[in-house]
Amino acid sequence: MISYFLKRHVATLVLSVFLLLAPVAATFGDRAEFIETARDAVVLVAAESEEGGGGFGTGFIISPDGLAVTNYHVIHRAKEITIWFYDRNDPKEYAAEVIAIDPIADIALLQLQVREDMIPLQFLETDGDLENMQVGEDVIAIGHLLGLNWSVTHGNISSLDRGTRVSPYVKTLQHSAPINRGSSGGPLLNMDGKVIGVNTYVMSDKKSTFGVGYAIRGDYVHDIVIELRENGKVTRASLGVQFAHLHKWSRKKYAEENPGVHFPNTYGLLALNVEEDSWAYEQGLRTFDTVLAIDNKPTNMMESLVNRILSLEPGIAVNLIISRDGEIIHLNYTLKELEFDYLAYYDKGREDSDDEKQ
Numbered sequence: 001m002i003s004y005f006l007k008r009h010v011a012t013l014v015l016s017v018f019l020l021l022a023p024v025a026a027t028f029g030d031r032a033e034f035i036e037t038a039r040d041a042v043v044l045v046a047a048e049s050e051e052g053g054g055g056f057g058t059g060f061i062i063s064p065d066g067l068a069v070t071n072y073h074v075i076h077r078a079k080e081i082t083i084w085f086y087d088r089n090d091p092k093e094y095a096a097e098v099i100a101i102d103p104i105a106d107i108a109l110l111q112l113q114v115r116e117d118m119i120p121l122q123f124l125e126t127d128g129d130l131e132n133m134q135v136g137e138d139v140i141a142i143g144h145l146l147g148l149n150w151s152v153t154h155g156n157i158s159s160l161d162r163g164t165r166v167s168p169y170v171k172t173l174q175h176s177a178p179i180n181r182g183s184s185g186g187p188l189l190n191m192d193g194k195v196i197g198v199n200t201y202v203m204s205d206k207k208s209t210f211g212v213g214y215a216i217r218g219d220y221v222h223d224i225v226i227e228l229r230e231n232g233k234v235t236r237a238s239l240g241v242q243f244a245h246l247h248k249w250s251r252k253k254y255a256e257e258n259p260g261v262h263f264p265n266t267y268g269l270l271a272l273n274v275e276e277d278s279w280a281y282e283q284g285l286r287t288f289d290t291v292l293a294i295d296n297k298p299t300n301m302m303e304s305l306v307n308r309i310l311s312l313e314p315g316i317a318v319n320l321i322i323s324r325d326g327e328i329i330h331l332n333y334t335l336k337e338l339e340f341d342y343l344a345y346y347d348k349g350r351e352d353s354d355d356e357k358q
Contacts, residue, residue, distance in 0.1 A: 034193040035140060039086050039150055040122040042142045045070050045096075045110070045185060047078035058143040058186030059083065059110060060195065061123040062225065066112030068096065069126075069225065070185030071200055072103045076346045081110065086150045094118065100228040103342030104236065105170045105216060106200055108185075109228050124187055127194040128222035133160060141177035141199055141213070143186030153178040155213070162214060165201060167340070168306045169236060172214040173197045179213045188215040195221070237314045238338035240279035243269040245302055246290055254288070261288055264323045267300050268292045284331045286324065293321040309335065 041061045045068075048054045057074030061067070068083070075081055081096045096110040114121070134157070141153045155177030162172045175188060179199045188197035197215025227234045244250060246268050254270065255263050263270075268290040274280045291299050295318050299305045312318065314337040322329050 031140075031191065034189075034191075035142075035152055037122060038124060038140075038187070038189055038193055039142055039152065041124045042150065042186060043068060043083040043085055044144055044149060045074055046082045046084075047075045048080040048082075050077050050079050056144060056147075056182060057184040058182065058199070060142075060185075060187045061112075061121055062126065062195075063123055064121050066114040066121060067099075067229075068110040068112060069198060069221065070108050070110060071198065072101050072106045072108045072342070073346055073349065074185045075108050075110070076350065077343075083110070083112065100232050102224050102228060102234045103346065104167050104338070104340050105220060105224055105234070106164070106166055107198065107216065107221060107224050107228075109225065124189075124193070124195050126222040126225060127190070127192075127196050127218040130160075130196060130217065130219045133157065133190070133196065135160060138191055139173075139175050139177050139196070140189045140191075141175075141179050141183065141186060141215075142189070143179060143183035143199060145178065145180040145183040147182055158212070160217075163303075164214070164216070166345070168302050169310065169338070170220050171217050172200065173217055175213050175215060177213055183213075188218075194218070197221070235314065236338040237309050237312045237316065237335040239285075239305075239309065239333065240283075240336045240339075241274055241285060242272045243291070243302065243305065244272055245300075246270045258288065262326045263288070264290050264292075264326075268323065269299055269302065269305055279336050283333045285320070285322070285333070288324075289329075290323040291320055292323055292328075294318050296321070314338075 043059045043061065044056060045059045046054060046056045057070060059068045059070035062069055075098055082093045083096050084093055094112055096112050098108055099111045100109045137157045139155055139157055143151060145151050155175050157173055157175050159174035162174050164170050164172050173188065173196065180202055183199045186199045187195045188199055190196045196218040198221050199213060199215045201214050203212045224234055251263050271285055271287060271289045271291065274285055274287040293299055294308050297308055312335055314335050317332055317334045320331040320333045322331060
């Protein structure tokens with residue numbers, strides 16, 4: 001009797017385990033299949049610099065005519081670019097050239113010299129609609145982290161909306177899929193096999209054994225690629241002045257350093273270093289003016305300012321509500337094109353990176 005019931009319970013347990021694992025096995029098979037397809041569209045990017053040195057990173061094909069996306073910093077000041085595909089039967093290298101860049105977003109477009117003897121080109125789609133993306137969602141990163149070619153790592157999204165090291169004009173996804181040197185420019189994929197981000201940098205503590213990965217959001221990349229293909233560059237509007245967020249501690253600091261200057265409470269964005277020959281000065285803005293709103297929309301945070309400016313074009317006039325010496329002033333302010341000394345910025349970034357290696 002005991003043996004009968006034991007066998008019956010064991011059989012039930014085995015059946016339950018089988019039913020539990022069956023969908024997981026199918027899901028794993030689907031994932032492995034799309035990873036294999038995606039990996040064929042990922043390339044190793046080697047860039048020889050003007051000084052004769054070089055570096056490497058990752059890129060991915062986005063169209064059958066050989067257009068590829070990578071990070072700008074991967075090909076910064078490169079005079080020659082070579083790429084390889086994941087194909088052990090075809091280890092040939094291929095030449096590529098830079099056709100357009102958006103250094104503010106750290107994005108570059110490469111054009112491969114497509115030939116008849118090339119392996120069939122797989123390509124990935126950038127996802128321009130990320131409204132349904134959620135924190136905790138599974139992601140896959142493919143890249144050449146630490147020189148380990150075509151490494152595939154898995155993680156999940158930690159945050160949907162982080163700022164970048166380059167500028168507040170682009171947002172990143174924070175994720176836990178391991179990436180490192182060499183992963184730059186590689187795709188971050190969702191479980192549908194679409195590119196939802198371009199891996200760009202890692203933030204880590206020297207005492208820690210792992211870092212936090214950041215990828216430029218796929219919707220930004222999608223729009224940037226379209227504009228680069230159509231216009232050859234991305235044009236952004238700007239107020240032409242540096243701002244600081246005014247809060248409790250910054251207000252106290254500026255008040256102590258500038259006695260006699262009236263600062264409002266702890267709201268708004270503070271204009272800094274407005275020179276007399278600057279665009280901002282010509283438009284009527286002065287140092288320590290506090291911008292409270294643009295076209296009646298509050299600008300307490302830098303993000304609100306950037307999001308408003310991003311929706312406009314250079315040459316458009318906006319109404320600024322500012323606080324100056326305790327008075328509220330309205331300025332009719334014409335936006336200028338955003339300027340960015342990207343060569344100096346990335347030169348310094350490369351020097352800092354070299355210092356970290358030592």
